[in-house]
Amino acid sequence: MLIKELVAILFPHLARVCVDQVFRSGATVRIRARTDTMEAACPDCGIQSRRRHSHYERQLSDIAVGGQELLIHLRVHRFFCRNVVCARTTFAEQIPDLTVRYGRRSIPAAQALQAIALALGGRAGARLTQHLATSVSRMTLIRLIRSLPEPPLPAGPRVLGVDDFAYRRGHSYGTILIDISTSTVVDVLTDRTADTLAAWLQAHPGVEIVCRDRAGAYAEGAARGAPDAIQVADRWHLWRNLGEAVERTLTRHRHHLPSLTSMLSTQPSPSLPLQAPTAPRSPADREDRIAIRTRERHAVVHALLKQGHGVREIARRLNLGRNTIRRFTRAGSPEDLLVHTGTGQRPKALDAYDGYLRKRWTEGCTNAELLCGELRDLGYRGSSTAVRQYIRPWRAGLPPTPTSPRPPTVRQATGWFLRNPTHLDAGEQRQLDTLTAVCPQLAALRVHVRQFAEMMMNRRGRNLEAWINAVLRDDLPELHSFVTGLRRDQDAVTAGLSLPYSSGPVEGHVNRTKMIKRQMYGRANPDLLRKRILLAD
Known part of the structure; x- marks a missing residue:
């Protein structure tokens, strides 16, 4: 009785069978068990039958026990179907919570492998199973994912979140749909067009509120698929556009920013009596490599625009991204772009410690290693080589020129x-x-x-x-x-701006989708990625 109770506690899925023997064979623990079923129901017609046909032995791989592989040798019966109009003549009995038709693993073992596959994917999941005494290949885990049924969705959620994600950035995109109330994924669409979203909304009625970004395709799709639903523009995207x-606006009025330099020079430093680096040149005075390239590209882009070419065609001709071409087309002059493409005078990390270095130099400390150690106590994270190069002109006898404050950007x-x-x-x-x-x-x-x-x-x-x-x-x-x-x-x-709903949960699931894609090493076929997005916790 004690053994039966122990088996029932440790192996509840074996409670419906009779365990005859437990023994070790090499590194594997094996269990011999049998059923004492007197009757079983036909899986097709459901009629109970007590007429046995034969019995046979199944071998099931079970979850590991004590860090050891576990195999179950289970003897089951085959019955005759009593229904004369049923297409099935005989059938094998299935043990609830233990076996499925054609299954070579117990139900608990299959569920454990499915959870591993959904959480980690193929390769990472296969590496984990090697430490669980239930080693399987990555393709087995992928097949388990693909065999899982998708959750049914007869109707759409009351509050729906919509956003896109990249299958391949810059080339192909899909759409992820979220139930905002429960923050769960309800479906994944193959593209991000208005027609696809409208068709989904028509097939899943019941959506009352649609949370989305400011993409025109989603606005059109929601209006066509759920015309009575309230569309909610995400506040984060509104603030970003603002x-x-x-x-x-500040770029157009940037000539006022140098007027703040005098204020910066009179402000006391919170920690060190330091001065900011040299003021940058204005965009019109720049002649560095980036400035020359920007002016040439601006001229070429606007020349092609005057010839009637579109953004896509210009991007193809110049081998540049479409967003880059749009930025050039919106800029009235190259100087508007040079404000954001660097100053031509990259500030050094040591510029913030210029005052301290000059003070120590005048005091007679000329050892770069010693100066670097003192700067590290003040928060400097650079190398001693940078300090040595910074003070090299001072060793040549050049007069140290005081730096002027840099205006804000x-x-x-x-x-x-x-x-x-x-x-x-x-x-x-x-x-x-x-x-x-x-x-x-x-x-x-x-x-x-x-x-x-x-x-x-x-x-x-x-x-x-x-x-x-x-x-x-x-x-x-x-x-x-x-x-x-x-x-x-x-x-x-x-x-x-009025309702409490936003696209925050959708953005979180988009980030989760990116993580799943990285786990799959760039081999996330749409059907496999869809299963993991829908079913993974």
Whole structure:
């Protein structure tokens, strides 16, 4: 009795069979068991039969026990089907929770391998099974994934999230659909076209809210497939689009940024009496390799545009990305691009420690290794070779020229406008106040950005129309372009600024999809990737 109780506890899936013998054969533990079934139901017609035909022995691979491989030698019966109209004459009995038809593994072992395959994929999963005494090949794990049934979905979720992901970046894309309420994947579409999304929505009624980014294909597909559903534009994408408009505005008014240099020179340093590196050259004065290449490409792109060529054709001719060509077409002059393509004077990590190095040099410390050790105590992470090269001109007797403060970049100034005012330090706040005081357009931009942020944070989408009208009254062409985009999608934008739903869960699953693709070593066929996205925890 004790042995039976122990077997029932350790092997609950063997509770319906009689264990006759447990023995070791080499490195494998083997169990001989049999069934004492008196009757069984036909798998086709379901009629019970007590008429036995024969018996035979099955060999099942089971989950490892004590770090050892376990095999079950199970004797089962075959029965005659009593239904004369049934197409099946005989059938073999199946043990619940233990066997399936044609199965060579027990149900618990198959479930364990399926979980490993879904979590790790083929190669990584096969390496793990080698340590679990149930070693299988990667192709076996892949076949297990493909054999799993997909979860049924008769109707769409009430709140649906939509976003795209790359099968192969820049070439082919799919669409992932998320139930926002439960943050689970409901389906994966083969492309990201409006027709595919509309067909899916029509086949799965019940969607009341669609959370999406600002892609036009998804807006059209949702409108055609679920015309009564409320479309919600994602707030993160709205804020990102606003940030791009702010950066373009600051690029147009970047000539005001050098006026902040005098303020930087008078500000005390929080830790060291250091000075910033030399002020950069303006984009128009640059003659470095990047500047020359940018001017040549800008001229070629605009010449091809005047000849009537499209973005795709220009990208093919110049062997450049389409997004790069679009950036060149939007720029009125090469100088607008040079603001974002480097300064031609790359700052050095040691520029921040220039004041300290000059002070120690005048005190008579000329050993580069010693100076490097002192800088490391102050936070320097570079090499002593960089220190030696930095002070080499001083050894030649050249007079050390004091450096002047570097004006803030367009990207830094954009951050002042977009960040929460409470997160700006005192120096950044003074520079922002000075910048908006010398330029009325930037002062108006600051007001509009803060109003939009308050509207977004407090869910006041009803104020969007008034905000748009206020923006149109000011001389802010870049912000007008942002408003034009809002007008085309105003209902979804208003819903995004009013309702609590967003595409955050969708972005999380897109990131998870990228992780699954990397696990599969770039060999994620669409059908296999779809199964793992839908079924993996």
